[in-house]
Amino acid sequence: SQTIHQWPATLVQPVGSPLSLECTVEGTSNPNLYWYRQAAGRGLQLLFYSVGIGQISSEVPQNLSASRPQDRQFILSSKKLLLSDSGFYLCAWRRFRGRGPGYTFGSGTRLTVV
Amino acid sequence: TQLLEQSPQFLSIQEGENLTVYCNSSSVFSSLQWYRQEPGEGPVLLVTVVTGGEVKKLKRLTFQFGDARKDSSLHITAAQPGDTGLYLCALKTQGGSEKLVFGKGTKLTVNP
Structure with a gap:
């Protein structure tokens, strides 16, 4: 069965420090991968998505970047965090083509920038 | 402009009550x-709802998906504390690489 792992679960980082959040998927190949951010009291905002290794699409201009060094690995990064980067970050995957279940989300990373 | 509008934003009810939350879009x-x-x-x-007028039940x-495929509703009968959570509707954009766009959600609290 397919599973998605996301870590760490919580993170407190000072302003100006770097960031690296990792997401991996097991049990499938060539998935579409997504990074979402959820601010308190708001819905999910799509940050990045990827349809293959090295293929990254950015949805909104921001202080973050994403990379996909392997088929089932998706990394969210920042060189210097801002206070506004605080939020709940969610990784998700879906099968590349065809019908099937919807998006499957990881358990999220709660990032607090102080 | 918010592609999906969800209402109400917050809902607090007692165990055993019924409720309906809504999801609306200006686009089909x-x-x-x-x-x-x-x-x-x-x-x-x-x-997932696909067909206009479609009704699906999960316990x-x-x-329900509106006939014009611009709105949807979720009705919960005899709510229980375990139903507490944030209910989100989302639609998939088509063309190129598909993406999932979310509404802001309805935060439901069911009090025992």
């Missing part, structure tokens, strides 16, 4: 998904 969409998210967790897919939850 091909399919819509409902998710439930518990605090500190990622959203979990409940259902005490009834999902």
